[in-house]
Amino acid sequence: MPKIFRDPSFDSTLDVLREGYPFLYNRSQRFDSDIFQIRLMGLPAICLHGAEAAELFYNPKLFIRKGAVPRRVQTTLMGVDAIQTRDNGEHRCRKEMFMALMGPASRERLMSLLAGEWQRYAHRWEQLDKVVLFREAQEILCRAACAWAEVPLAEDEVSKRARDFGDMVDGFGGVGPRHWRGKQARSRGEKWMRSIIRAIRKGKLPVREGSPAHTVAWYRDADGELLDVQMAAIELLNATRPIVAIATYITFAALALHEHPAYRQLLRNPADDYAEVFVQEVRRYFPFTPFVGAIVREDFTWHGFQFPKGTMVLLDVYGTNRDERQWPDPEVFWPERFRQWQDNPYDFIPQGGGEYLTGHRCAGEWITIEAMKQAVAFLNDGIRYDVPAQDLYYDLTRMPTLPASGFVLTNVRATGKGALAALPMPAAGSEKAAAMGCPFHKG
Numbered sequence: 417m418p419k420i421f422r423d424p425s426f427d428s429t430l431d432v433l434r435e436g437y438p439f440l441y442n443r444s445q446r447f448d449s450d451i452f453q454i455r456l457m458g459l460p461a462i463c464l465h466g467a468e469a470a471e472l473f474y475n476p477k478l479f480i481r482k483g484a485v486p487r488r489v490q491t492t493l494m495g496v497d498a499i500q501t502r503d504n505g506e507h508r509c510r511k512e513m514f515m516a517l518m519g520p521a522s523r524e525r526l527m528s529l530l531a532g533e534w535q536r537y538a539h540r541w542e543q544l545d546k547v548v549l550f551r552e553a554q555e556i557l558c559r560a561a562c563a564w565a566e567v568p569l570a571e572d573e574v575s576k577r578a579r580d581f582g583d584m585v586d587g588f589g590g591v592g593p594r595h596w597r598g599k600q601a602r603s604r605g606e607k608w609m610r611s612i613i614r615a616i617r618k619g620k621l622p623v624r625e626g627s628p629a630h631t632v633a634w635y636r637d638a639d640g641e642l643l644d645v646q647m648a649a650i651e652l653l654n655a656t657r658p659i660v661a662i663a664t665y666i667t668f669a670a671l672a673l674h675e676h677p678a679y680r681q682l683l684r685n686p687a688d689d690y691a692e693v694f695v696q697e698v699r700r701y702f703p704f705t706p707f708v709g710a711i712v713r714e715d716f717t718w719h720g721f722q723f724p725k726g727t728m729v730l731l732d733v734y735g736t737n738r739d740e741r742q743w744p745d746p747e748v749f750w751p752e753r754f755r756q757w758q759d760n761p762y763d764f765i766p767q768g769g770g771e772y773l774t775g776h777r778c779a780g781e782w783i784t785i786e787a788m789k790q791a792v793a794f795l796n797d798g799i800r801y802d803v804p805a806q807d808l809y810y811d812l813t814r815m816p817t818l819p820a821s822g823f824v825l826t827n828v829r830a831t832g833k834g835a836l837a838a839l840p841m842p843a844a845g846s847e848k849a850a851a852m853g854c855p856f857h858k859g
């Protein structure tokens with residue numbers, strides 16, 4: 417039986433916070449191994465890296481999620497006992513609810529709401545001395561997400577709600593005030609969503625059938641019961657809050673355009689969907705999710721390594737996206753690499769891997785890609801702007817991270833151009849994607 421490499425540190429909890437994103441990647445390189453063991457919060461944890469290990473991790477017969485997500489992440493990022501922590505039929509049923517919101521017509525509606533907001537903000541920015549793109553993108557995404565979900569949002573609430581959505585995400589990797597801010601934001605957000613669920617159920621808030629608010633409010637769980645109001649509030653937040661989180665990727669996309677202006681011309685070629693490979697490279701190159709966790713369902717052995725029942729297992733998301741076996745020169749920003757990519761569900765996992773319906777892969781991946789492509793078209797053609805001297809450094813020891821300035825634009829002029837109309841939906845057809853439950857390919 418091969419011996420598993422063990423990190424010599426007695427407990428790595430503080431090292432994870434100190435080293436941030438590259439913590440697992442550094443060790444997989446140091447041990448030259450896709451599998452090694454650490455201790456986290458006093459308990460052993462098996463760490464996995466790379467596509468083959470990701471395939472193992474996303475086998476739902478081998479792992480469960482109940483007990484895998486630390487309380488501090490549940491009380492900020494995702495909500496306590498939400499879909500991310502569910503298994504088996506209970507998870508599948510809840511995931512069907514989320515995937516029902518991701519069909520072509522629903523996505524098209526969101527993209528068209530977003531297009532209108534970018535346009536409106538472009539004119540507003542013309543009057544401002546400077547614009548912090550990250551903050552403005554959060555507001556744009558918040559307005560569109562609420563309108564799409566049919567969650568009422570008063571004008572004077574916009575910046576507060578957008579900030580709260582952002583703080584829930586920002587709180588997951590923080591300690592002290594940052595974590596506390598995330599918890600406060602979540603508790604305000606859940607209270608808000610509880611009032612909406614109650615109003616819908618009492619018939620006081622009319623919402624369209626099929627809209628996210630209606631779907632979540634009237635969804636019946638695997639046991640045939642309506643979700644309790646608190647759980648429905650959490651899941652309605654899970655359908656809206658991550659849309660606002662796309663602001664992080666949009667800010668990184670702006671940074672990529674700034675650092676690699678040569679791509680601007682390629683993105684303008686109507687004969688080539690260059691935006692697709694560009695945003696995929698943004699999702700690969702820039703850090704967002706560091707790792708994901710699961711618990712071993714029953715004892716099993718993989719390549720001779722033992723996985724005892726109940727052990728925590730961490731999959732290195734950040735490092736798998738820069739695994740040299742699949743991504744040569746991983747520290748080079750090079751969108752063309754995606755021209756050859758085989759659409760493998762395990763080697764590129766910025767939003768999780770494996771299958772959508774039977775696994776925990778991100779329900780909103782296709783929304784994310786489409787919203788990013790639209791934002792890149794807007795930044796490239798919908799406005800002209802200057803990028804003044806500012807601190808664009810993003811700190812890999814901070815999770816989540818962002819260019820320190822939030823990406824400041826000055827002298828913004830709206831061009832009236834840019835691919836701001838809703839993007840055409842990709843054609844149906846890929847059998848592989850359909851088999852994986854990809855919402856792009858559901859007719």
Ligand code: HEM
Nearest residue numbers: 499500655658659661662704705708767768776778779780
């Ligand atoms: C900002 C971009 C986003 C990132 C980086 C991201 C990342 C992730 C990751 C890493 C997971 C967990 C995968 C796993 O546990 O194995 C996840 C799950 C999830 N995401 Fe996203 N996500 C994003 C956007 C979205 C959007 C736009 C939505 C919906 C509108 C969404 C809804 C969900 C849901 C519901 C889950 C739970 C899936 C499950 O447990 O089955 N996400 N996301």
